[in-house]
Amino acid sequence: DWTMAEFRKTKIEEIRAQVGKGKVxxxxxxxxxxxxxxxxxxxxxxxxxxxxxxxxxLMRLGEAEQVVSLFRGHYNIPLVHKDVSALFxxxxxxxxxxxxxxxxxxxxxxxxxxxxAKQVGGAxxxxxxxxxxxVIESVSFTGGPSVTIxxxxxxxxxxxxxxxxxxxxxxxxxxxxxxxxxxxxxLPEIFVGRHPFPGPGLxxxxxxxxxxxxxxxxxxxxxxxxxxxxxxxxxxAIWQAFAVLLPVKTVGVMGDGRTYDSVCALRAxxxxxxxxxxxxxxxxxxxxxxxTRIINEVKGINRVVYDxxxxxxxxxxxx
Ligand code: XMP
Numbered sequence: 001d002w003t004m005a006e007f008r009k010t011k012i013e014e015i016r017a018q019v020g021k022g023k024v025x026x027x028x029x030x031x032x033x034x035x036x037x038x039x040x041x042x043x044x045x046x047x048x049x050x051x052x053x054x055x056x057x058l059m060r061l062g063e064a065e066q067v068v069s070l071f072r073g074h075y076n077i078p079l080v081h082k083d084v085s086a087l088f089x090x091x092x093x094x095x096x097x098x099x100x101x102x103x104x105x106x107x108x109x110x111x112x113x114x115x116x117a118k119q120v121g122g123a124x125x126x127x128x129x130x131x132x133x134x135v136i137e138s139v140s141f142t143g144g145p146s147v148t149i150x151x152x153x154x155x156x157x158x159x160x161x162x163x164x165x166x167x168x169x170x171x172x173x174x175x176x177x178x179x180x181x182x183x184x185x186x187l188p189e190i191f192v193g194r195h196p197f198p199g200p201g202l203x204x205x206x207x208x209x210x211x212x213x214x215x216x217x218x219x220x221x222x223x224x225x226x227x228x229x230x231x232x233x234x235x236x237a238i239w240q241a242f243a244v245l246l247p248v249k250t251v252g253v254m255g256d257g258r259t260y261d262s263v264c265a266l267r268a269x270x271x272x273x274x275x276x277x278x279x280x281x282x283x284x285x286x287x288x289x290x291x292t293r294i295i296n297e298v299k300g301i302n303r304v305v306y307d308x309x310x311x312x313x314x315x316x317x318x319x
Contacts, residue, residue, distance in 0.1 A: 008181065019124075022124035023122060024049045026052070026126075028052065028067060031199075033129030036185065037127055038071070040169055042077050050080065050123070051079045052079075054112050054113050055084060058200065080120065089211070093209070131170050133274055174273050175274065179193065195235075195240045202215050205319075213300075217262070217298060218243060221245070226241065229268070239272075240268070243264050244266075244267060254295075260302075262302070264304050277311040291304035
């Protein structure tokens with residue numbers, strides 16, 4: 001009979017056996033997976049682990065600060081916080097193709113991380129929070145020919161030149177199991193229960209060009225949507241919910257005036273592993289409350305629509 005407590009013990013032994021007296025460096029993306037991997041590895045080898053949080057400025061509202069306080073404050077895990085939002089936003093200027101965005105973000109993440117790894121000095125191992133679905137989905141689409149649907153920036157992105165061995169303690173786990181392991185390790189529920197967030201962050205929720213201004217608009221709309229979902233007691237029933245900022249302007253009317261602003265799409269799905277998904281059937285009153293709040297409170301958005309596409313044929317993220 002398999003339990004998370006046993007998994008934790010076994011993995012700790014495995015990590016110790018693999019790493020020995022070596023130094024490990026772990027890249028944090030701000031998400032649950034890399035955080036759980038880091039906390040588990042820290043439990044196994046203590047200060048032989050250093051974490052580097054490459055902050056690309058494409059996180060949800062307030063989340064970068066949350067990661068830093070969790071690691072430094074709560075766990076006392078050595079953490080380098082590298083704010084490189086300008087580097088990412090400058091590089092994303094003019095980039096509209098989804099795969100080009102993903103590739104730029106993945107590559108830049110690795111470059112920054114590699115530079116920081118040098119500063120830390122002489123790490124022998126690289127830790128990653130890779131999950132089982134990442135391993136298979138980035139290789140091929142299940143049941144079909146070997147076609148890359150999206151290049152995931154946290155898998156296979158390790159350049160050979162880094163010359164480090166990988167430590168990937170979550171490789172056999174699905175998302176719900178990673179959460180269970182996180183709880184087992186004492187991570188706060190608000191963090192462990194958080195909806196999955198993609199490595200490329202808000203960049204793939206802003207079809208078309210990504211700018212700081214558009215990120216700020218999206219962050220506000222997204223926070224309102226999530227707040228309403230939490231208030232309605234629906235957060236845990238949903239696998240992922242988020243706002244998408246479309247590169248389309250439409251005409252509206254507010255008060256006596258004409259508006260000409262962006263469209264925001266809301267997405268919410270249920271799923272067990274992210275590989276297939278169904279839309280979450282909100283009631284009309286809920287959606288209309290969220291739409292009204294977003295349009296009233298977020299300058300730059302004057303229309304809100306709901307995405308009714310399951311996966312397949314859609315993907316969860318829009319890019
Ligand atoms: P899609 O959009 O392919 O997403 O249906 C499936 C799940 O994976 C997440 N996702 C990513 N996670 N790096 C990640 O760590 C990525 O590049 C990435 N792209 C998508 C997505 O949020 C969903 O949970």
